[in-house]
Amino acid sequence: xxxxxxxxxxxxxxxxxxxxxxxxxxxxxxxxxxxxxxxxxxxxxxxxxxxxxxxxxxxxxxxxxxxxxxxxxxxxxxxxxxxxxxxxxxxxxxxxxxxxxxxxxxxxxxxxxxxxxxxxxxxxxxxxxxxxxxxxxxxxxxxxxxxxxxxxxxxxxxxxxxxxxxxxxxxxxxxxxxxxxxxxxxxxxxxxxxxxxxxxxxxxxxxxxxxxxxxxxxxxxxxxxxxxxxxxxxx
Amino acid sequence: xxxxxxxxxxxxxxxxxxxxxxxxxxxxxxxxxxxxxxxxxxxxxxxxxxxxxxxxxxxxxxxxxxxxxxxxxxxxxxxxxxxxxxxxxxxxxxxxxxxxxx
Numbered sequence: 001x002x003x004x005x006x007x008x009x010x011x012x013x014x015x016x017x018x019x020x021x022x023x024x025x026x027x028x029x030x031x032x033x034x035x036x037x038x039x040x041x042x043x044x045x046x047x048x049x050x051x052x053x054x055x056x057x058x059x060x061x062x063x064x065x066x067x068x069x070x071x072x073x074x075x076x077x078x079x080x081x082x083x084x085x086x087x088x089x090x091x092x093x094x095x096x097x098x099x100x101x102x103x104x105x106x107x108x109x110x111x112x113x114x115x116x117x118x119x120x121x122x123x124x125x126x127x128x129x130x131x132x133x134x135x136x137x138x139x140x141x142x143x144x145x146x147x148x149x150x151x152x153x154x155x156x157x158x159x160x161x162x163x164x165x166x167x168x169x170x171x172x173x174x175x176x177x178x179x180x181x182x183x184x185x186x187x188x189x190x191x192x193x194x195x196x197x198x199x200x201x202x203x204x205x206x207x208x209x210x211x212x213x214x215x216x217x218x219x220x221x222x223x224x225x226x227x228x229x230x231x232x233x234x235x
Numbered sequence: 236x237x238x239x240x241x242x243x244x245x246x247x248x249x250x251x252x253x254x255x256x257x258x259x260x261x262x263x264x265x266x267x268x269x270x271x272x273x274x275x276x277x278x279x280x281x282x283x284x285x286x287x288x289x290x291x292x293x294x295x296x297x298x299x300x301x302x303x304x305x306x307x308x309x310x311x312x313x314x315x316x317x318x319x320x321x322x323x324x325x326x327x328x329x330x331x332x333x334x335x336x337x
Contacts (some may be wrong), residue, residue: 015323040236047248057247067239071246078251080282086258087278090267097260104256109286116279159295160331163305164323166291170306171322173283174313186277187284194285205290212285217277221270 009130012118015171016110016131017138019164022153023051024139027058028146034058038147045143049136050108052205053077080210084112091116095125106132110165117172182224190216305330 024045031041036058044054053074060070085107092100092115103125107115111131115123152158177184190212197208267275291309292302308329312322 015319018323036236036240040240043241044244044247047244048251050247050251053247053251057243061236061240061243067243067246070243071250074247075250075254078254081251081254082258083278084282085255086262087275087282089259089262090272090275092259094264097263100259100263101256104259105252107255107259109282113279113283113286117283156331156334159301159334160327162294163291163302163309163326163330166287166294166305167309167312167323167326168319169283169287170291170309171313171317171319173280173287174310174322175317176280178317182277183280186280187287190281190284191288195289198289209282209285213278213281216281216284217274220281221274221277225273 003126005124006126006130009127009132010134011130012114012127013111013131013134015164015168016108016114016135019110019161019168020051020135020138021142022158022161022164024142025146026152026158027051027054028143028148029150029152030055030058031143032147032150034062036061036147038144041147042140042144045140048074049105049139050074050078051139076204077206080109080206080213081107081112083210083213084109084116088112088116091118091121091123092128093122093124099125103128103132106136108135110168111135113169113172117176182220185223186216186220189219301330301333304333 027045028041031044032038036044044057048054048057056073056077057070060073085104088107106128111128114131115128118127153161173183173187177187193215194208194212197203197212198205202208203211291306292299294305295301305326309322309326312325316322316325
């Protein structure tokens with residue numbers, strides 16, 4: 001294994017680990033109040049590892065919803081990852097399928113964003129393992145910690161840290177936007193469409209992100225294809 | 236929780252793992268048509284736009300000003316430093332001070 005790119009992966013994943021800390025802590029706490037034992041709560045973070053879906057499952061468990069519906073809901077919330085991992089595949093170093101199957105488990109909105117915005121044209125497998133491992137460790141460990149201490153961070157810190165993952169997304173997006181109008185348009189159009197679905201309430205969050213992303217990516221691709229055709233040769 | 240919990244967990248684990256693993260393993264070594272790979276290359280930036288907005292405004296539910304300050308600080312720091320860690324810690328720092336004062 002290439003140690004250097006593994007370590008760089010760990011480093012690139014630190015901001016995810018920081019962002020997961022308050023979210024996982026609160027999940028552990030909520031799981032406890034929902035009646036899950038520490039092992040049940042931590043096992044969910046170990047085996048499922050999906051923030052939004054785990055939070056929703058707590059609400060559904062508390063309401064006594066049919067387990068089949070909980071599983072279906074999880075699938076719906078995570079369907080957007082089909083799109084993300086298909087996109088990521090274009091950027092990943094060619095690798096044995098079973099190895100890709102291992103780090104695939106660690107692909108979340110956050111680790112995808114970190115990986116997909118790397119400047120290198122191809123990402124080394126150990127780098128992906130590094131990013132995935134540090135993010136996953138933070139999620140699992142702080143779920144357990146949240147359950148054990150059964151309390152949240154001081155309110156001001158909890159509030160301030162709720163911005164962490166979004167600040168990270170901004171920090172990943174903006175440098176790519178510099179001098180690249182296509183990137184600006186892609187993000188802007190997706191944001192507007194997602195905002196439309198959010199405020200009209202037409203789609204739930206998972207679907208909304210999926211549709212907004214796909215629509216923006218296709219729309220901008222068509223515009224740029226036309227634009228390039230109209231340019232004089234060599235321009 | 237009873238045995239049903241562990242079966243639910245298994246179902247949730249599969250429902251999460253399949254969308255993550257299927258494209259990465261199935262598409263390995265496959266050459267996609269240029270149009271498709273063009274669209275796929277756009278996905279990361281579109282996803283970021285959709286992940287950020289409008290959720291960033293609602294990190295403290297209806298306390299819109301909080302989210303708005305966070306948005307402005309995060310974008311300003313990102314334009315100035317283009318270092319993710321500076322953006323994350325700086326935004327947390329500013330909002331921590333803001334929550335302490337107000």
